[in-house]
Amino acid sequence: MKLLVFGRNGQVATELQRLRPEALFLDRATADLSVPAACAAAIRAHQPEAVINAAAWTAVDRAETEEAAATVVNGDAPAAMARECTDLGIPFIQISTDYVFGGSGETPFAPDSPTRPLGAYGRSKLRGEEAVRLTGGIYAILRTSWVFSAHGDNFLKTMLRLGRERNSLNVVADQIGGPTPARAIANACLTIAEQLATEPGKSGIYHLSGTPDISWAGFAREIMAQAGLDCVIEDIPTSEYPTPAKRPLNSRLDCAGLAGFGLDRPDWKQAVHETLTELEAIR
Numbered sequence: 001m002k003l004l005v006f007g008r009n010g011q012v013a014t015e016l017q018r019l020r021p022e023a024l025f026l027d028r029a030t031a032d033l034s035v036p037a038a039c040a041a042a043i044r045a046h047q048p049e050a051v052i053n054a055a056a057w058t059a060v061d062r063a064e065t066e067e068a069a070a071t072v073v074n075g076d077a078p079a080a081m082a083r084e085c086t087d088l089g090i091p092f093i094q095i096s097t098d099y100v101f102g103g104s105g106e107t108p109f110a111p112d113s114p115t116r117p118l119g120a121y122g123r124s125k126l127r128g129e130e131a132v133r134l135t136g137g138i139y140a141i142l143r144t145s146w147v148f149s150a151h152g153d154n155f156l157k158t159m160l161r162l163g164r165e166r167n168s169l170n171v172v173a174d175q176i177g178g179p180t181p182a183r184a185i186a187n188a189c190l191t192i193a194e195q196l197a198t199e200p201g202k203s204g205i206y207h208l209s210g211t212p213d214i215s216w217a218g219f220a221r222e223i224m225a226q227a228g229l230d231c232v233i234e235d236i237p238t239s240e241y242p243t244p245a246k247r248p249l250n251s252r253l254d255c256a257g258l259a260g261f262g263l264d265r266p267d268w269k270q271a272v273h274e275t276l277t278e279l280e281a282i283r
Helices: 011-019 036-046 067-088 120-134 155-165 182-198 216-227 256-261 268-282
Strands: 003-006 024-026 050-053 092-097 139-144 168-172 204-208 232-236
Touching (some): 003 036, 011 182, 036 067, 050 067, 050 182, 067 092, 067 120, 092 120, 092 182, 120 139, 139 182, 155 168, 155 268, 168 216, 182 256, 216 232, 216 268
Parallel strands (some): 003 050, 050 092, 139 204, 168 232
């Protein structure tokens, strides 16, 4: 399959390059998502057999003051990509987020659960989702949460850095979700793209997050334990860690639909071990 990927340096894009090095990866210099027409033009020029959008505006807090820019990148660019893929009759995979939900309750959100973003970032991602669906093409929207890997900026790497510098850390304990290894997301994107090429009826919205669900504080404790760090994690409520963008308290995702592609929820604890091993090797 001739695959085109938007994104080169992000966590998922990096893992996609490892899994599918022969694919064409477009960075900001070759396809700027702030110029949606350029993204569509890149698809027309390269004539791929499937497209994965692994690029996005991910600065959640900055989106609160730059919502228009975030919406172009997360909403208008995927819309342009999806329309072009629809014209070519090829699968388009869009990575989305738990932030499209309101985060209330304790029940995992299903793909068809009502959406109610709490902030600009979630609104921008939801706009992209809606545009992709409305093209009527062959597509999958893959919502995920709490992404981590050995690359880029993420919670795991932040905890490691702070855990080596401090004796204790205050970490939010009332936000619950599933930490998700970037490699699992990359693998799911490839698997879904390949199956959609022959089974377009599988088009739809799917969820992928790591198991078991846990709080950020619990996630931090596991990181410290596996890394052999003595840093003590103190539980605090979200109210004691204010941020410009409101975070969802409930980020649990119902991932049952993945079974239709032969996929399971990844074990994030095992992935933490693998990530720590990789980070140690490159230190």
